[in-house]
Amino acid sequence: MQRDDLELVILSTTVLFVLVIGFIVYFVVLYRNRQLKNRQEQEALQSAFNQELLKTQIEIQEQTLTYISNEIHDNITQVLSFVKLNLGLVNSETETNKKKITESRELVSQSINDLRNLSKSLSFEHITQLGLVKTIEIETDRINNSGLLDASLIIEGEIYTLGEQCELVLFRIFQEALNNTLKYSKAKLFKINLQYNAELFNLTLEDDGIGFLTGPNVKSDGLGLRNMKNRAALIGADAIIDSAPGEGCHIKVTLNPSKLRLYTDGVHQDRFS
């Protein structure tokens, strides 16, 4: 082989090898980018699906609660009012019977009031009409009047609306936490704190009950705790549940008002039902 030919072979072979290797490297990079993009798309789809699923679950829950609320308001309290009216019409000659009838009328009145309050706390429309702060205030009063707990409400910052759907979700979280405290915690104090900052909203709920184990080593959260986290995720909030045996329970729901999911994406309707 002549020198010129040898140079030609070496040069052209090198160029070809570089081209083939370059192409393979380019393909590897391109393929990895596509894989990454696909993975992100799948994750986004999964996330959207989970959101829809959660939303549907909550819609069903809200419909059920609204139905129960209406039944209490339109049926049970009406029947009790009728009972109260009938008791008023009963004529009794003995003082003992009169006293018993009056006591019964008072008890029925109290039941009607309690059921009305319960109906209101279950009713989606009532909560959205009054707003989060007012509804929590009413609930706080109700708890204090019942004597079951000593509840206190602190509001910090200038109150602004978070949108009725978001406020409803936050109120349901509050109710879930309150129910847990009443059922399991044996607490005496229940502190509610609402912090309104321009870029952050915090709902903090604290009790001084017996507490429970939390953290990564605990196998599973209860349904109520999971519900709270799921509901928070639905509106793009973070729910941190912190507790330990003997140290009560501390729940903090943090939300960036500018990142409210259900309101800002323009796809979801503004109301559950």
Place this chain on the structure above:
Amino acid sequence: MKPIHLIEHSYQIVLLAVAVIGIFLYKKLNEQFKILALSAIGSFLVNVASTLTIKILGTNAPALHVESPMLYIFYALVYYCLFTSKNLKAAIAISIFLVSLLAIINAVTFQPFLTTFPTYIDQLTLAILALLSLLLFRQMLLAPSTTPLLSQSIFWYNTAILFYATTLFFISALSNYSLAYGTYMDLTYLWYVILFIFAILLTLSLLKASKENQRIHAKG
């Protein structure tokens, strides 16, 4: 022993090793890679036949007249299994038939079976294989798998074919150029470098394919 003979024997040993690996892994491979394993065995047998024809006839042209279409049919069949497009599958099936027919015509008329190397068929099949490998890369990009690319047998097979087809096409073109202008270029060493790399890449794809199948079976 001359260096070239040493390289030839080494290449035969490598081909034997690939064929043995193909036989050993055969049951663990899926359809397309079973064809590839068969191609490795075929390649080794043709290489042995090539050595014999050199001793008997003084040329290995007859062995190459068999090897060119045979390897094309094997590799094209692998592509037939790998492609998802029905049109491409049909095109590959037609090309297999046409290449076989052209190889016979060429051996009878243009480049006689006993005396001349089948460079026309080589050039044609290498060009088609390069095109098929590019099309398979395109298919892979359109529907990326979740498996890391370097763990995919299909990637190593396709890389092997792209490398083999483009570089051999180039060497073949260079040889033809040198013959046309009356200057002799000895490209045998370069040729063997490419064949060694190709054999390594094919072995890698066979090993990856058997691992993939084991993983699929383990998942149930």
